[in-house]
Each structure stands twice: as C-alpha cells, then as structure tokens.
Amino acid sequence: MxxxxxxxxxxxxxxxxxxxxxxxxxxxxxxxxxxxxxxxxxxxxxxxxxxxxxxxxxxxxxxxxxxxxxxxxxxxxxxxxxxxxxxxxxxxxxxxxxxxxxxxxxxxxxxxxxxxxxxxxxxxxxxxxxxxxxxxxxxxxxxHAALKLESRLARWLLMCHDRVDGDELVLTHEFLAMMLGVQRAGVTLALQNLEGAGRIQGRRKRIRILDRDKLLQLVNGSYGAAEAEYARLIGGA
Amino acid sequence: MxxxxxxxxxxxxxxxxxxxxxxxxxxxxxxxxxxxxxxxxxxxxxxxxxxxxxxxxxxxxxxxxxxxxxxxxxxxxxxxxxxxxxxxxxxxxxxxxxxxxxxxxxxxxxxxxxxxxxxxxxxxxxxxxxxxxxxxxxxxxxxHAALKLESRLARWLLMCHDRVDGDELVLTHEFLAMMLGVQRAGVTLALQNLEGAGRIQGRRKRIRILDRDKLLQLVNGSYGAAEAEYARLIGGA
DNA sequence: ATTTTTTGGTTCGATGGCGAACAATAATTT
DNA sequence: AAATTATTGTTCGCCATCGAACCAAAAAAT
CATH class of the missing domain: 2.60.120.10 (Jelly Rolls)
Incomplete structure (x- = not known):
C-alpha cells in the first residue's frame, strides 16, 4: 500500500x-x-x-x-x-x-x-x-454556433495541449471528426491548412503543436475564458 | 407588504x-x-x-x-x-x-x-x-453540432413553449436568428417550412405553436433529456 | 394622414461542409 | 515477405447556410 x-x-x-x-x-x-x-x-x-x-x-x-x-x-x-x-x-x-x-x-x-x-x-x-x-x-x-471548422479544431487542439505533457497529441483524424461532429475528410483538410501555416505538424496518429500563439489567433474568443476562471477560482498551474 | x-x-x-x-x-x-x-x-x-x-x-x-x-x-x-x-x-x-x-x-x-x-x-x-x-x-x-436549422428551431420553440402560458410566443425573426447564431433570412425560411407543415402559425412578432408532437418529430433527440432530469430530480409540473 | 421605423419576404451568388467514393501509405498480422 | 487492416489523402457533386441586397407590409411616430 x-x-x-x-x-x-x-x-x-x-x-x-x-x-x-x-x-x-x-x-x-x-x-x-x-x-x-x-x-x-x-x-x-x-x-x-x-x-x-x-x-x-x-x-x-x-x-x-x-x-x-x-x-x-x-x-x-x-x-x-x-x-x-x-x-x-x-x-x-x-x-x-x-x-x-x-x-x-x-x-x-x-x-x-x-x-x-x-x-x-x-x-x-x-x-x-x-x-x-x-x-x-x-x-x-x-x-459550434459561430465558428468554422478550422477555428474549432484550433480550439480543440489547444484544450488538448493543456492536458498533456509535451507537444505531441496522439489521436486520429477519424476520432477528432467524431468529437467535433464533422466528417473525417474535413478534419484532414483543416489539419493540412494548419500544418501549411506552421502551426502544427502531423504524422500518422500524431499531431505536434508547433505554435500555440498562431493557434490562438484562430479561435475567435472561444478559448481562454474557462481557463481564466479556473486560474481565478482554483489556482495556478 | x-x-x-x-x-x-x-x-x-x-x-x-x-x-x-x-x-x-x-x-x-x-x-x-x-x-x-x-x-x-x-x-x-x-x-x-x-x-x-x-x-x-x-x-x-x-x-x-x-x-x-x-x-x-x-x-x-x-x-x-x-x-x-x-x-x-x-x-x-x-x-x-x-x-x-x-x-x-x-x-x-x-x-x-x-x-x-x-x-x-x-x-x-x-x-x-x-x-x-x-x-x-x-x-x-x-x-448546434449535429442538427440543421429547422431542427434547432423546433427545439428552441419547444423550450420556449414550456416557459410560457398559452401557445403564443412573442418574438421576432431577427431575435431568433441572433440566439441561434444564424442569419435572419434563414429563420424566415425555416419558419415558413414549419408553418407549411401545420406545426406553427406565424404572425408579425408572434408564433403560435399548433402541434407540439410534430415539432418533437424534428428535434432528433435534442429535446427531452433535460426536462426528464428535471422531472426526476425536482418534480412534476 | 403622412412619414418613418420595424419586421418579414424574397432572391442572388458564394462557400463550407456533407456524403460518398476510391487511392495511397503506414502499421500490424500471418 | 506477403497479406491485411488502419489511417490518411484526394476528389466530385450536392446542399444548407452565408452574406448581401432589395422590397413589401405592418406598426409607430409625427
């Protein structure tokens, strides 16, 4: 014990x-x-x-x-x-x-x-x-109501990143699509855009976060408030 | 007093x-x-x-x-x-x-x-x-993630209906559009569909609920669970 | 009664994401 | 090494909704 x-x-x-x-x-x-x-x-x-x-x-x-x-x-x-x-x-x-x-x-x-x-x-x-x-x-x-897939994806990657050690997320496009409620092919395309802009780097079953700041530019205010409330009410990292 | x-x-x-x-x-x-x-x-x-x-x-x-x-x-x-x-x-x-x-x-x-x-x-x-x-x-x-406007609208009308006396909702298309995060013209069209099917009846600034059951057929499981939890945990109407 | 404002109806092209394939590549199994 | 499976890449037509007008009708203001 x-x-x-x-x-x-x-x-x-x-x-x-x-x-x-x-x-x-x-x-x-x-x-x-x-x-x-x-x-x-x-x-x-x-x-x-x-x-x-x-x-x-x-x-x-x-x-x-x-x-x-x-x-x-x-x-x-x-x-x-x-x-x-x-x-x-x-x-x-x-x-x-x-x-x-x-x-x-x-x-x-x-x-x-x-x-x-x-x-x-x-x-x-x-x-x-x-x-x-x-x-x-x-x-x-x-x-979901106001943002396009690419923005929602950026938001999701940030929330995910907050919850792991390091910069590598292990997950498939298929699974991401399910969580976001879109089709898998759309996720592949959106990830390719993010990768082209140097925000992330994708490998099979792996997404590496390269530039959080650039992801933050996409989220249109949908990321941050909950995390701020957590810091305010519960405490720092 | x-x-x-x-x-x-x-x-x-x-x-x-x-x-x-x-x-x-x-x-x-x-x-x-x-x-x-x-x-x-x-x-x-x-x-x-x-x-x-x-x-x-x-x-x-x-x-x-x-x-x-x-x-x-x-x-x-x-x-x-x-x-x-x-x-x-x-x-x-x-x-x-x-x-x-x-x-x-x-x-x-x-x-x-x-x-x-x-x-x-x-x-x-x-x-x-x-x-x-x-x-x-x-x-x-x-x-928002899974349903089309017409279904979300039906859901919203039902939730609204639960909270008023009678069958008449006083609100504008403009306002509805804002709440649902869509454009006003889309609301007008979706309401016309609902009206054509005899589910509701619209007048200026007024929507009358004619047939709740027909609205329920549209909501695809997005209405009911919260109301059931309320009934279970808090009590009847 | 006339004017102004609010609300609803309608239409147009543009586009994001759907739905459905099928191909290509990497991993896994045999 | 070969076969199988899982994952990703790509494309095509389609449709819901966007974005932007403009008009019509009803209500409110003068």
Missing part, C-alpha cells in the same frame, strides 16, 4: 486541496492505468467511482440519435464525475471515457460524497471546478 | 421548496415586472440579486467577439443566477437578460447564499437545478 504524496501529484484539483482535505481523501485514492476508450462513467448508470486524471484525459460526450458529440474534456485539471456527484444525482445522461490513455487516481463515490458534505472547503473547490466546466460548455456552444 | 403564498406561485423551484425553506426565503422575495431585454446579470459584474421568473423568461448568452449566442434559457422552472451563486463565484463571463417580459421574484444574493449554506435541502434542490442546466447545455452543443 504505497502512500501517495500530495506534492508528487499531477492533478491540479488534488494539489489545490487543503492538507486536511487531502489527508481525508488520500487513504481512498487508488492509482490505476487507463486504456484508450475505456468507459469511466456510462450514461444512465449509477456512478460508483470518480477519477482524478494524472496523465491523459477523458471526454464527456452526449449520445444523440445520430452521433456522439463531445461536450467536455477532463484532464489533470479536473475530476471525472464531479458534476453529477456534487450536483446531487447518482447518474447522468452523459458518458465519459478515456480519450488519451495514462493514469488516474480512482476514488469511491460514497467516500467522496461524504467528504464533500463534511468539508466545506472541499465542496467549494469542487463546485468551483464545475463552474469552469459550465463556462467551457458555453464556449463550446459558441464555437 | 403583501405576503406571498407558496401555493399561488408559478415558479417551479419555489413550489418545490420545503415549507421551511420557503418560509426562510419568503420575507426576502420581492415581486417585480420585467422589461424586454432588461439585463438581469451582466458579464463580469458582481451578482447582487437573483431572479425567480414567474411569467416570462430570460436568456443566458455568451458574448463572443463576433456574436451573442444563447447558451441557456431560464423560465419559471428556474432561477437566474443560480449557477454562479451556488458554484461559489461572485461573477461570471455570461450575461442574462429578459427574453420575454413578465414578472420576477427578486432575492438578494447574500440572503440566498446564506440560506443555501444553512439549509441542505435548499442547497440540494438548487444544485440539482444546475445539473439540469448542464444537461440542457450539453444538448445545445449537440444541436
């Missing part, structure tokens, strides 16, 4: 906890590795466990009649399952699964629910995180 | 309160009329008051650089300002304003914040409402 030290943790929420709150959760955190496309939370199923990503990240999607569309991204800044648990429901019509494999810290839902009831500081922190998720969702609405 | 009776209230959240919680809030509720396009909460400004719509409803929008896009709708099922207040922030990058004029019950933010701290049942109810807002936002993402 290895002791997990707060200082050695990647997850920004766990790092932002008071040491009291951390001590409360620490005995219940279990390290696990995640597999690509592994389901963490299934739509309509009772939530038994929540997951603090340490490396890699998850997608929250809504499964419409036609397609699965991504409505949120949870990496080391977050907690998978936070919203349903803290907002008082045991299940949700959304689904969460691993989008980039890595490691997670798993915690039992009941334990976390009680901890959040007992500790105001823990509850406040997690609710603030949920606020940043709502802002993120608002901007996703804006992006 | 007129006493407001819980039984005579339209707002579904207030009706769903325990009588203890209602008694706690009741002395602080002030009836006011709302004007079309009146700002209730401004982006980036401290939130001083919250509003329970009784008649009419408000829009939550996010103001990107180019356009204002609607990200939420708050009528008598909700509370304007609930999310920022309960999630622990005094301001938010979103803006809320009256979309259909009517009456509101206003309450001081500090009073409500303290009441929510002291009463678990009140806090739980409001957090559950926020959950339904998040589901609504998820489906809005889905609608």
């Amino acid at each position: 290895s002791q997990i030290q707060q200082a050695s943790i990647q997850n920004r929420l766990l790092r932002a906890l008071t040491s009291d709150d951390f001590s409360r959760l620490q005995p219940h955190l279990e390290t696990m590795t995640s597999q690509l496309r592994e389901d963490l939370i299934e739509a309509g199923e009772p939530i038994k466990e929540l997951y603090f990503p340490e490396v890699g990240f998850a997608s929250i999607v809504i499964d419409g009649l036609a397609q699965k569309i991504e409505v949120g991204l949870v990496g080391r800044e977050g907690l998978v399952g936070a919203a349903p648990l803290l907002l008082g429901t045991d299940c949700t019509p959304q689904q969460s699964f691993i989008q980039m494999a890595g490691t997670l810290l798993r915690i039992d839902a009941g334990v976390l629910r009680i901890a959040a009831q007992e500790s105001t500081s823990l509850r406040t922190l997690l609710l603030r995180y949920i606020h940043t998720q709502m802002i993120q969702a608002s901007l996703t609405i804006y992006a | 007129s006493q407001i009776q819980q039984a005579s209230i339209q707002n579904r959240l207030l009706r769903a309160l325990t009588s203890d919680d209602f008694s706690r809030l009741q002395p602080h509720l002030e009836t006011m009329t709302s004007q079309l396009r009146e700002d209730l909460i401004e982006a980036g400004e401290p939130i001083k008051e919250l509003y329970f719509p009784e008649v009419g409803f408000a829009s939550i929008v996010i103001d990107g650089l180019a356009q204002k896009i609607e990200v939420g709708l708050v009528g008598r099922e909700g509370l304007v300002g609930a999310a920022p207040l309960l999630l622990g922030t005094d301001c938010t990058p979103q803006q809320s304003f009256i979309q259909m004029a009517g009456t509101l019950l206003r309450i001081d933010a500090g009073v409500l914040r303290i009441a929510a701290q002291e009463s678990t049942s009140l806090r739980t109810l409001l957090l559950r409402y926020i959950h339904t807002q998040m589901i609504q936002a998820s489906l809005t993402i889905y609608a």
